[in-house]
Amino acid sequence: MTQLPQFTRALLHPRYWFTWLGIALLYVLVLLPYPLLYRFGCGLGRLAMRFMTRRVAVARRNLELCFPEMPEAEREAMVGRNFESVGMGLIETGMAWFWPDWRINKWFQVSGLEHIAKAHQESKGVLLIGMHFLTLELGARIFGIHNPGIGVYRPNDNALLDWLQTWGRMRSNKSMLDRKDLKGMIRALKNGDIIWYAPDHDYGPKSSVFVPFFGVEKAASTKGSYLLIRSGQPAVIPFVPRRLPHGRGYEMVILPAEENVPLDDESATAARMNKIVEHGVLMAPEQYMWLHRRFKTRPAGEPSLY
Template sequence: MRFLKHRVAIARRNLTLCFPNMPQAEREALLVQNFESVGMGLFETGMAWFWPNWRIERWFHVSGLEHIQKARDNHQGVLLIGLHFLTLELGARIFGIHNPGIGVYRPHDNKLMDWLQTWGRMRSNKSMLDRKDVKGMIRALKQGDIIWYAPDHDYGPRSSVFAPLFAVEKAATTTGSYILVRMGKPAIIPFTRVVCRMAKVMS
């Protein structure tokens, strides 16, 4: 944490805003756990981008696949609602092994890094779409594809909805979800990954 002072300050401020009544010692413990997860997330990104499917499959179990099948039976695309958690990369790889889909992302400013993250994320998925390509997302949903989409962004008052989050009265989320649902008519399915300390990864 000593090398990430700016990030530590941001995380500490966010914890204070969300849990103002929590004892400071407990918030600091959460802060430490968060940065332990940051370290784990770096290793998991390597696993997600470079491990073969058979090796990854030894470490997880997926529940809720019946919801995807129901959407397919109804000839619907799927808007898979994700979040920008540290489990994102491995979670997307796990999901793609069972249901290859399309990821929505922000292209990296560094072309080499952009190539690498795109290559890694397509190990078990179909393709990637720029987050600005709303028409491409709608087209894919109408064609019955699965779109992984994380709406937890603040794009300013014109493009965001501000709603309560923990003790924060006005936290932002993008309005893009509404546009995709209205135009693409997909099934909406939330997706997250949970780490089970004594067992496999649950997704």
């Protein structure tokens, strides 16, 4: 059972004072009108490129691996737009944690809620397939406003941020589960709950099978999808929260349930889930978390891709 972090007086210790200062600055910043936040966030991301040189290199390499036929100039333009999204991701985290519901709703369009309603009518739990977009905090908040569910997360090493992240996500959702708590996820699915689940990161060799992802033939992909779908028998529903251009706000697109996800073995399931993720990523490729070392785990004996 996942034990959620609680606020304690220990979080007021001086070692957290700089973190508290950053939180306070973020809170004040997101009081500004959204068009100003949009320009500030994009500019912040462009500025970050000058200092986050290793992450820029990772993003460039990921795009090269995933889209080998894309012209180099186009990839470079994508890197720039991606780091604008990195800057906006910080702003959107503050928006997700601190904005009231009415302000979130003002800037969001939502489509596809009928797919969630259909799953409920069929008395099914929902495995809500998210992707690691830089809009993910804001996407989780708006989804929860319409359909409260249970988030899956990795506990933060900073105890204050761990508590704040959980508090922020639970403003519009029921609870959170550690990503290692498979039994808790299966139990929730069997109870008809919605589990927000992102299968698109590299979780290491013990938890992975190697199947294609975009242009990488052997990408470490989680085994967890197979266990969750086989045991929980949920509706598998992808969703994409994407930022609209020119500061016009956001849209959340909930896609139809995936039918007949293969459960022959872990590899078949993982390969299908990667195809689902690919489809979602292509709906807003510049907003995906390309600065993450997605392909760091390699099959035994194969060299690093970085």
